[in-house]
Amino acid sequence: MKKILALGTMALATAALAQPRISAQSIIVNPTPTDLSVRVWTDKDPSGQSTPNYAIGERIRLFVTTNQDAYVYLFNVGVNGEIDQILPNRYSGDNNLVRAGETRQFPRANNPQYSLDVAGPAGVNRVLALASRTPLNLDQISQFRAEQTNQGFATVTVRGSENLAQALSIVVTPIPQNTWTTDTASYNVVAPQAPARTGSITVNTNVPGATVYINDREVGDSGSTFPNLAAGTYRVRISAPGYTDINQTVTVRAGVTVNVNVTLQAQRATLTIRSNVNGARVFVNGQEQGVIRNGALTLTLNRDDYQIVLVAPGYAAGVSQVQVVNGGTITVNLNRLQ
Structure with missing residues (x-):
């Protein structure tokens, strides 16, 4: 399994006029106008303009597209200067010719032969994509060695962004200068979060x-x-x-x-209302609840505060305030009107 180490910013050397040069963003660029374009991005940032976070050990996928048929070369530059060549590699189906308008994913979704796993150290890292209308000879940059453990990927023989820039400058110098271009994508490697306990x-x-x-x-x-x-x-x-x-x-x-x-249910208690007037109507907080019969009316109420009002023809209304807690009895007697 191939692991992508943390990528570092590209600090590429400047060159003479009409030769590869370095932009303010520290990437190798072509000073000669070209209608060839390439774009590279990560699975967490389709715009390619941001710097998403990836935890150490997390898998990453890279995407590339070109506007013309082109051979694409992908490099990861580590914070510590270590360089990984992602493309080309020898795994089935991962040739580096990208057709015009095609979007290629690395590794391919249907190619389980390898994965790209983020490794440390932590920091902001960069992927460099170089597209050329013609194949490039990378012998002075990387080699496929039969004796290496991971034979699907080339061993990069240069170390550090400056050395990579110088080597790439030499590689692209022999070809027509309007036939190649570059792009970069960044991502930030962070330490994995401890699992919640x-x-x-x-x-x-x-x-x-x-x-x-x-x-x-x-x-x-x-x-x-x-x-x-x-x-x-x-x-x-x-x-x-x-x-x-x-x-x-x-x-x-x-x-x-x-x-x-x-949902809490209000507790209920029994309240008995006694009165001297049978047939008196009983109101609890303004709502009629019944009439006095045989001198009393028994109600089951939530535990709360209530206003009890009794009314009967020929009698003045009787009013009482009561707090219902554990139940009990109250007496509301009515006086005849004069």
Whole structure:
């Protein structure tokens, strides 16, 4: 398996007029006008203009397109000066002739013979694509050696961006100067992130400020996320005054937030309303609930505060405020009108 080492910026040497030169972006460019163009990019940045991050060990795919039939040469330049030649290589199907308008992927999706794996050191790295209408002789840059372990890829015999630039300048000098061109793509190698070892629980309820307990320990209010929980099973209890507690068993996995969404049910209690007037109509918070019969009316209510109003013909209305907690009895007697 071929690994791409971290690529470094190209620091290429300048040359005489009409010879390869170096742009402000430190890439080898052709000073002679040409209608040949090449574009290279990575799988994380189709525009080729950004510098996406790749973790060490992550696989990368490269893409190349040309506007004319051209032979394409791909190089990776490492931060430490190490150079890898991606193309040409000897793996099946990976010849370096790219047809006009064709987009080539390296490695090809249907070619499992190799992969391109990002390696260190960390830093901003660069891929150089050189396209030529005619094949180039790279003997002074790289060689395919039968004795090497990875025989599908050439061994690059130069090291460092300056040496590569000088060698490429010599390679392209014999050919017509309007028959080649270059492009580069950058990406940033970063250290792989350590795998997450903890997870989180988020609790949401219909009662704002309900108290949350995890393994019988109060941890905060509903509407919150409780992080840094080791993977495992937890008992979650949500409690609020006047509501029935809800208990759930939750399994937490590393790197995952578990959502606990519950609806608390209001606790109910029995309230008996006594009065001296049978047939009096009973209103609870403005809603009629029944009439007094045999001197009383019994209601089942949520635990809350209520206004109780009794009305009857010929009597002044009776009003009482009551807090229903554990149930009980209240008396609302009515006085006759004068």
